[in-house]
Amino acid sequence: MDKDINIKVKVWRQNGPKEKGRFETYELKNISQGSSFLEMLDILNEQLVNDGKIPVAFDHDCREGICGMCSLYINGHPHGPDGEITTCQLHMRSFDEGDTITIEPWRSAGFPIIKDLVVDRTAFEKIMQAGGYVSVNTGGIPDANAIPIPRDKAELAMDAAACIGCGACVAACKNGSAMLFVAAKVSQLALLPQGKPEAARRAKSMVAKMDELGFGNCTNIGACEVECPKNISISNIARLNREFLKAKLKD
Amino acid sequence: MKKIDSKVPKGPLAEKWTNYKNSQKLVNPANKRRLDVIVVGTGLAGASAAATLGELGFNVLNFCIQDSPRRAHSIAAQGGINAAKNYPNDGDSVYRLFYDTIKGGDYRAREANVYRLAEVSNSIIDQCVAQGVPFAREYGGLLANRSFGGSQVSRTFYARGQTGQQLLLGAYSALCRAINRKQVKLYTRYEMLDLVMIDGRARGIIARNLVTGKLERFAAHAVVIATGGYGNAFFLSTNAMTSNGSAAWQCYKKGAWFGNPCMAQIHPTCIPVHGEFQSKLTLMSESLRNDGRIWVPKKMEDAEAIRAGKLKPTQIKEEDRDYYLERRYPAFGNLVPRDVASRAAKERCDAGYGVEPSGLGVYLDFSEAIERLGKEVVEERYGNLFQMYEKIVDHNPYETPMMIYPAIHYTMGGLWVDYELMTNIPGLFAIGEANFSDHGANRLGASALMQGLADGYFILPYTIQNYLADQISVKRFSTDLPEFEQAEKELSDRVNRLMSIQGKHSVDSIHKKLGHVMWELVGMTRDEKGLKEAIVKLKEVKEDFWTNVRIPGKRDDFNMELEKALRLADFIEIGELMAHDALDREESCGGHFRIEHQTEEGDTLRHDDKFAYVSIWEYRGEDKAPVMYKETLEYEFVVREQRNYKS
Incomplete structure (x- = not known):
């Protein structure tokens, strides 16, 4: 049964990309365990505004676990202690009376801080723009049923396509690697016949862009898979490595 | 009375679009390079339009409010997308999809637009498959379909419960490619706050860079609004937190007409409100009504005991349950359309039979389905939704019924557009949920995705050329022109005025007050007095907002409170226009239910003789009442009937 709890939150505050950051601790009384984690932050911000202070900036949008906008490193875990969900789906019943909750932004060289808990994830955009697509123009397309695709292939592609691009994998990785993100997109398109003609070019250019943007290497730790809110499997990284190697051997 | 020209082409219904395309003006490749188009929004409509216009050779500037186009709220659509492919061989056709859509909209949409929507639906599926959208497939490798509300055929294509996500990622990938090829320039974390007009034409926008807080000017030969709906006027809705009506509203204030503002859709199966700090509502897919049975207790004392926590739903005997949809609508039962199911839930809760502690909730029960099909089958069909529900509410829907209540979900109303998707302002276009065009008074499930992509991939890229063909000799505009100067100054003054109020109340606290008024008096049921x-x-x-709002921080900075305040200022005015429109429309149709106008059984009662029109509102100034025009909806091809779900 949900009850009301009193907690403290230790929040990372940083005015801008170049400014020095620090933790600040706030007390919150009578937080319903039925409220979501972001609603708890809404309450904190309401409190701060009423006290004439600057509210905490954090990213969020759909609040139903699909847009990938929310982030937050909560008590040492991207998207918090509960599994298979994003921060916006996390509820306060995961916490107890008297807890102190530490809230930090994604920390990675690839994601510079914009303000407080908001980070800049444009690096993901650049990786996608480097090749995360099938090169087809609008129109003049053959009938959708012209190419049958085995159901298990389509399902595997869908598993990879479930990535929401939130960046938890990068935040979880001690090397700050974006391999799981890149692997998910490369895998989805490599598994489908539509993606085959450009598979080699795609794998090479996306990996090259990832390296260029300062993301680290993959050393098979597997933290990304554990923390991924959408259960993207690291077997996709193995597939990316194969695709990359195949492409390089052809050169 | 102003002349309303919808520019619907002459000829038989099935030939209108073909005839239009055959006779419209086009722009040659060399000239396309010299023409700039601003597309505001990166959801299904915006991303598909920007990518396609870029591929065609136009110079496109695309604006995104989030940090990535992939985050637009189209991504949250669950169920699927309709198309008239007739792959299951169950009798579907372009005409049937057209007919179901026009009937589902309670005969308040334009025939020619809806027919064109049905006509291009098939190309959308082809396009998405080519992009690598992993739609569900049969074992033979061909595409799978499922059925949805409001039709007798299976025409819905889907990708698990994440169809919107996969379609958006498809459009997003096309957009990424266009950006890489320098056909589109993308601006992320930007919000359009004003439209700039030169000599009566749309020629640019003023947008706020949400990171620096600075106002910036952008010029173009045409402006496309693809910024979605205004459901967040109700504060609590299934819309995303940044979904807002400001871009459309600023166009309205510059003279663009607003069509059918009162038409809003309330979705019956959402998780009920749990407390005063709730920030948004979560939708549970319409598909749940295929197997779930909706009920409340028959006896008032049982309902009271449940609300007090003294009784569990599983303790209520079968004969003491009121399956009110099955009782009232025997032919359709739990699968009545969204507007009907929503009103029926409200009726029971208002009568005192609600089961949530607040009194606002009904049960959606799967016990009979589990008994009939087994837990495994139910889990296979709805497992992800059950998991989502349990994470939020902490109740296991396999053991105890879900609690649901209706919530604002979609707005059918929006910027008025003609057949070319152009507003009454030359050069200003509106696509997707932002326009009023295709859903009449009620939208069918799986049709929003269809409309967004139809507009963006296949309709606007044609129709916009008919306008731009006349603009080829118009040189690029400088943003130093006095029109830009003045628009920025007015906006800047408005921002300063907001920042200087320094009252006592947060933006959200006033937004909640707005939401409360809207939900209670302009919500699911409406009457003259209310x-x-x-x-x-x-x-x-409005008065409260402009005297008491407190916005901390600086204006030229990353300031989320200021962002919200600017949006709220517009939501309040949108709410006012919705109320005026709802008051004016003295009939019930689709999602607009006037208590004074209902059948004996409590269903919508249209008055086709008086209200078979689109209400078009024109802004006349700050302290003046808006003027209303009527676009008469002549039905040449379909006969209007009373919707019946009982027999």
Whole structure:
């Protein structure tokens, strides 16, 4: 049964990309365990505004676990202690009376801080723009049923396509690697016949862009898979490595 | 009375679009390079339009409010997308999809637009498959379909419960490619706050860089609004937190007409409100109504005991349960359309039979389905939704019924557009949920995705050329022109005025007050007295906002409170226009239910003789009442009937 709890939150505050950051601790009384984690932050911000202070900036949008906008490193875990969900789906019943909750932004060289808990994830955009697509123009397309695709292939592609691009994998990785993100997109398109003609070019250019943007290497730790809110499997990284190697051997 | 020209082409229904395309003006490749198009929004409509216009050779500037186009709220659509492929061989056709859509909209949409939507639906599926969208497939490798509300055929294509996500990622990938090829320039974390007009034409926008807080100017030969709906006027809705009506509203204030503002859709199966700090509502897919049975207790004392926590739903005997949809609508039962199911839930809760502690909730029960099909089958069909529900509410829907209640989900109303998707302002276009065009008074499930992509991939890229063909000799505009100067100054003054209020209340606390008025008086059911009361109360909310709002921080900075305040200022005015429109439309149709106009059984009662029109509102200035024009909806091809779900 949900009850009301009193907690403290230790929040990372940083005015801008170049400014020095620090933790600040706030007390919150009578937080319903039925409220979501972001609603708890809404309450904190309401409190701060009423006290004439600057509210905490954090990213969020759909609040139903699909847009990938929310982030937050909560008590040492991207998207918090509960599994298979994003921060916006996390509820306060995961916490107890008297807890102190530490809230930090994604920390990675690839994601510079914009303000407080908001980070800049444009690096993901650049990786996608480097090749995360099938090169087809609008129109003049053959009938959708012209190419049958085995159901298990389509399902595997869908598993990879479930990535929401939130960046938890990068935040979880001690090397700050974006391999799981890149692997998910490369895998989805490599598994489908539509993606085959450009598979080699795609794998090479996306990996090259990832390296260029300062993301680290993959050393098979597997933290990304554990923390991924959408259960993207690291077997996709193995597939990316194969695709990359195949492409390089052809050169 | 102003002349309303919808520019619907002459000829038989099935030939209108072909005839239009055959006779419209085009722009040659060399000239396309010299023409700039601004597309505001990166959801299904915006991303598909920007990518396609870029591929065609136009110079496109695309604006995104989030940090990535992939985050637009189209991504949250669950169920699927309709198309008239007739792959299951169950009798579907372009005409049937057209007919179901026009009937589902309670005969308040334009025939020619809806027919064109059905006509291009098939190309959308082809396009998405080519992009690598992993739609569900049969074992033979061909595409799978499922059925949805409001039709007798299986025409819905889907990708698990994440169809919107996969379609958006498809459009996003096309957009990424266009950006890489320098056909589109993308601006992320930008919000359009004003439209710039030169000599009566749309020629640019003023947008706020949400990171620096600076106002910036952008010029183009045409402006496309693809910024979605205004459901967040109700504060609590299934819309995303940044979904807002400001871009469309600023166009309205510059003279663009607003069509059918009162038409809003309330979705019956959402997780009920749990406390005063709730920030948004979560939708549970319509598909749940295929197997779930909706009920409340028959006895008032049982309902009271449940609300007090003294009784569990599983303890209520079968004969003491009121399956009210099955009782009232035997032919359709739990699968009545969204507007009907929503009103029926409200009726029971208002009568005191609600089961949530607040009194606002009904049961959606799977016990009979589990008994009939087994837990495994139910889990296979709805497992992800059950998991989502349990994470939020902490109740296991396999053991105890879900609790649901209706919530605002979609707005059918929006910027008025003609057949070419152009507003009454030359050069200003509106696509997707932002326009009023295709859903009449009620949208069918799986049709929003279809409309967004139809507009963006296949309709606007044609129709916009008919306008731009006349603009080829118009040189690029400088943003130093006095029109830009003035628009920025007015906006800047407005921002300063907001920042200087320094009152006592947060933006959210006033937004909640607005939401309360809207939901109680302009929500699921409306009447003359309530709407008049709403108009008075909305004035008070407006007054409260402009005297008491407190926005901390600086204006030229990353300032989320200021962002919200700018949006709220517009939501209040949108709410006022919705109330006026709802008061004016003295009939019930689709999602617009006037208590005074219902059948004996409590269903919508249209008055086709008086209200078979689109209400078009024109802004006349700050302290002046808006003027209303009517676009008469002549039905040449379909006969209007009363919707019946009983027999």
